[in-house]
């Protein structure tokens with residue numbers, strides 16, 4: 001066996017970090033409009049370990065999953081979570097997003113035999129299956145207007161039924177942060193009470209927890225994690 005010297009391993013790591021730093025700058029910092037979804041390989045290879053909040057979307061919903069369960073990854077973006085966190089327990093995953101580029105990226109980099117990626121506007125189209133044990137909806141509801149919410153929430157209610165669960169997250173913003181983030185945001189939340197009110201129209205069992213992490217550029221990231229059951 002050829003022993004790899006530590007300096008070579010360290011060098012390889014530095015080149016890898018540099019590659020993802022450049023990817024971040026070119027895709028999310030350039031003059032072109034960036035995608036509304038994030039390439040989480042950048043979190044892993046460049047932001048790690050100074051930015052950790054993105055991992056919660058992978059880890060937290062797993063406690064609601066059981067071996068062989070049926071999962072819908074709503075607004076799946078790059079597909080990272082379905083591939084590396086949910087496919088290791090689910091029996092089948094449908095992962096949908098309305099952006100064809102997100103789905104092309106997910107199929108190219110994060111495909112797996114258990115995952116069916118599909119382009120679909122969840123406010124317009126029925127979900128691929130009629131029932132799921134777990135629906136994950138991370139960083140998605142702030143991307144919709146009220147009419148679109150009503151359409152998606154109706155589909156979620158019928159797809160989880162009395163036994164299933166919806167888990168997801170949305171940022172909680174300070175008033176001065178409203179409208180400053182992702183260009184696709186249409187409905188941002190400033191208080192947990194607002195989010196509770198949002199779900200209480202349609203669901204009887206609502207749990208919300210908030211986590212806080214420092215942001216690399218300064219300030220803090222507050223994410224509200226919701227677990228919702230019991231369609232009314």
Ligand SMILES: C[S@@+](CC[C@H](N)C(=O)[O-])C[C@H]1O[C@@H](n2cnc3c(N)ncnc32)[C@H](O)[C@@H]1O
Nearest residue numbers: 037075076077097098099121122123138139143
């Ligand atoms: C911030 S990304 C979140 C992606 C992923 N869930 C994550 O946590 O990394 C929001 C995603 O919602 C998708 N999206 C927005 N409106 C949608 C709709 N009506 N139907 C399906 N996907 C939608 C966008 O294309 C984008 O990929």
